[in-house]
Amino acid sequence: MSAVSEIEVEGAALTRRRHRARLSPASWARRGGLTTFLFMLPTLLVFGAFSWYPIFRTVVMSVQHTNLVEAPTWVGLDNFRAVINDPLFPVAVKNTLYFALLALIFGYPIPLAAAVLMSEVRRGRGLYSALAYLPVVIPPVVAVLLWKTFYDGGSVGVFNTILGWVHLGPYPWLQSQSWAMPSLVLEATWANAGATVIIYLAALTGVNSELYEAASVDGASLWRKVWHVTLPQLRGVLLVTMILQIIGTAQVFIEPYLFTSGGPANSTLTVLLLIYNYAFGNSLGGDYGMATALSLMLAVFLALFSLVYLRATRSWSTE
Amino acid sequence: MSDERPAALITRADWRRPHIRYGIGGLHFLLLVALVVAGLGPLLWLAKAAITPTADTISHPMALFPHGAAWSNFRRAWVDVNVSRYFWNTVIIAAGSWATQIVVATTGGFALSVLRPKYAKVINALLLGTLFVPAVVLLVPLYIEIVHPPIVHHSFIDSYWAVWLPAGASAFNVILVKRFFDNLPREIFEAARIDGAGPFALFVRIVLPMSKPILGVVSVFAVLASWKDFLWPLLVLTDPNKQPLSVRLPTIQSQTELGVFLAAMFIACLVPVAGFLIFQRSFLRGSGLGGAIKG
Numbered sequence: 001m002s003a004v005s006e007i008e009v010e011g012a013a014l015t016r017r018r019h020r021a022r023l024s025p026a027s028w029a030r031r032g033g034l035t036t037f038l039f040m041l042p043t044l045l046v047f048g049a050f051s052w053y054p055i056f057r058t059v060v061m062s063v064q065h066t067n068l069v070e071a072p073t074w075v076g077l078d079n080f081r082a083v084i085n086d087p088l089f090p091v092a093v094k095n096t097l098y099f100a101l102l103a104l105i106f107g108y109p110i111p112l113a114a115a116v117l118m119s120e121v122r123r124g125r126g127l128y129s130a131l132a133y134l135p136v137v138i139p140p141v142v143a144v145l146l147w148k149t150f151y152d153g154g155s156v157g158v159f160n161t162i163l164g165w166v167h168l169g170p171y172p173w174l175q176s177q178s179w180a181m182p183s184l185v186l187e188a189t190w191a192n193a194g195a196t197v198i199i200y201l202a203a204l205t206g207v208n209s210e211l212y213e214a215a216s217v218d219g220a221s222l223w224r225k226v227w228h229v230t231l232p233q234l235r236g237v238l239l240v241t242m243i244l245q246i247i248g249t250a251q252v253f254i255e256p257y258l259f260t261s262g263g264p265a266n267s268t269l270t271v272l273l274l275i276y277n278y279a280f281g282n283s284l285g286g287d288y289g290m291a292t293a294l295s296l297m298l299a300v301f302l303a304l305f306s307l308v309y310l311r312a313t314r315s316w317s318t319e
Numbered sequence: 320m321s322d323e324r325p326a327a328l329i330t331r332a333d334w335r336r337p338h339i340r341y342g343i344g345g346l347h348f349l350l351l352v353a354l355v356v357a358g359l360g361p362l363l364w365l366a367k368a369a370i371t372p373t374a375d376t377i378s379h380p381m382a383l384f385p386h387g388a389a390w391s392n393f394r395r396a397w398v399d400v401n402v403s404r405y406f407w408n409t410v411i412i413a414a415g416s417w418a419t420q421i422v423v424a425t426t427g428g429f430a431l432s433v434l435r436p437k438y439a440k441v442i443n444a445l446l447l448g449t450l451f452v453p454a455v456v457l458l459v460p461l462y463i464e465i466v467h468p469p470i471v472h473h474s475f476i477d478s479y480w481a482v483w484l485p486a487g488a489s490a491f492n493v494i495l496v497k498r499f500f501d502n503l504p505r506e507i508f509e510a511a512r513i514d515g516a517g518p519f520a521l522f523v524r525i526v527l528p529m530s531k532p533i534l535g536v537v538s539v540f541a542v543l544a545s546w547k548d549f550l551w552p553l554l555v556l557t558d559p560n561k562q563p564l565s566v567r568l569p570t571i572q573s574q575t576e577l578g579v580f581l582a583a584m585f586i587a588c589l590v591p592v593a594g595f596l597i598f599q600r601s602f603l604r605g606s607g608l609g610g611a612i613k614g
Contacts, residue, residue: 032518033436035434035519039426039434040427040442042422042427043442043493046419046485047423050484053464054456054457054464055460058459066463114354120329127351132354132358133603135358138592140549141547141549141565141568142565143361145569145572149577150361156377156378190357194358199606202606222328222329222339226328230328254549258569275455275458280462291459298453299456302453303451
């Protein structure tokens with residue numbers, strides 16, 4: 001583009017902008033601006049009131065003392081200090097990391113292997129995906145309370161009965177400090193794996209079949225094709241599901257809340273359960289400052305973690 | 320996802336080789352067994368235990384009706400434990416949450432995709448931004464907002480609006496619907512405009528009827544999410560007569576015998592499981608889309 005025409009274009013844009021600036025509210029409405037705004041209104045109101053404003057309030061409340069009776073007072077970083085000095089804080093962080101780690105070990109390889117295998121099913125693939133997805137639609141409260149019945153620690157609990165057939169157990173699923181967390185993760189994996197399987201199945205349909213053909217012509221074995229074609233082609237989606245799973249498990253609440261209330265001996269107290277306890281666990285009125293401070297710390301940590309994660313894996317995912 | 324897609328990883332020639340045929344075939348069979356046990360097993364056990372006398376379920380959880388069935392569990396749960404009331408509460412909550420989500424997602428998606436005002440970019444960015452904020456950040460301030468709303472000064476605790484309205488703030492829905500609208504053919508909009516259709520007619524007569532597939536996806540996920548929701552209704556609906564099933568179930572467990580409680584649990588599963596079996600395509604499609612959008 002030559003310099004002259006560039007100037008011309010800029011000039012035209014300028015006149016247009018000046019023209020727009022001169023629009024009076026009446027002509028803005030006549031040109032459909034008002035109708036457009038009316039269509040936008042439900043989104044603006046609902047997100048403004050129930051998303052953007054509360055996000056802003058979290059930041060404000062984390063440096064305030066709020067008790068719903070008196071006007072909130074500014075306390076600086078006291079809430080953050082109180083959280084960090086709480087002896088339960090490191091316990092909750094450690095437990096949440098442990099939950100996330102176990103969830104990755106239990107829940108990351110299984111859906112992938114199942115999806116790769118399922119995508120090669122020749123008849124009745126719909127049945128496979130329906131069965132895999134079924135636990136996802138069961139309400140989490142039902143799933144947890146049902147598994148709580150399964151986990152009954154007596155010799156006549158469901159799992160202990162089944163394991164008794166092969167002379168194993170009885171095991172103290174939820175009663176022992178070392179068993180409780182893996183039991184929670186097992187249920188959570190059961191409840192969520194189906195959704196990941198479906199994501200992988202969708203991604204697998206996008207794998208370039210020419211690559212498979214080329215590999216076959218080169219005489220690659222099945223295992224080598226999975227390793228050198230399928231998995232590299234799924235790289236992007238594998239990275240995303242991993243970070244999503246970490247973000248999801250960092251916010252685990254319903255399992256520790258309903259299975260064990262954080263016990264035994266705080267061995268399943270997670271960060272979200274601690275936030276809940278700060279805000280709503282005390283019948284005398286919650287410490288909303290500490291609750292918002294901790295949720296803000298969690299959000300910032302997750303944001304930084306995602307950023308580092310995406311940076312670190314960028315070259316690998318777009319290779 | 321059709322079943323007829325030619326398998327690409329394993330070629331036809333591969334399938335003719337016996338060790339692959341039997342090896343993979345065997346793996347597929349094992350996978351099917353595992354899926355039936357893990358996916359269907361717990362539900363089948365729940366169905367069985369819901370119609371088994373409590374004493375039998377406690378002493379022999381894996382036995383099949385050693386002393387006959389107890390259909391009365393369902394009647395006792397539905398009538399005596401008041402599950403009927405909690406069930407209809409759940410339906411009311413799901414219906415309202417569905418309605419707000421559909422209204423917000425379609426109007427917002429239409430404005431952002433078709434009408435495109437100058438400020439659309441800003442709103443798009445703000446919507447995308449909320450996807451990166453974990454839900455826990457909203458919990459406490461949202462609760463305080465419901466107890467002490469800033470402008471109205473009237474607590475919304477125990478009002479269904481406290482559940483219905485925040486449900487609408489799903490950026491995921493708006494972006495999903497907007498992307499669908501983005502892919503509708505623009506020529507049709509132009510033709511309609513030339514024929515004198517205003518934005519409203521365009522929305523109701525052209526865009527909405529063309530969007531049934533995506534509205535189906537948003538709808539099934541809206542109803543399912545509302546049916547699954549626990550923490551938020553637990554916080555804002557304190558009156559037991561207004562609470563949904565999910566919030567009542569832990570209390571029912573502590574107050575009733577096991578057989579009746581399991582019948583109540585089975586009732587709580589019925590709608591989502593039946594809905595899934597009927598609208599399987601929308602569910603599986605939406606789940607795949609979820610991965611695509613989040614990616």
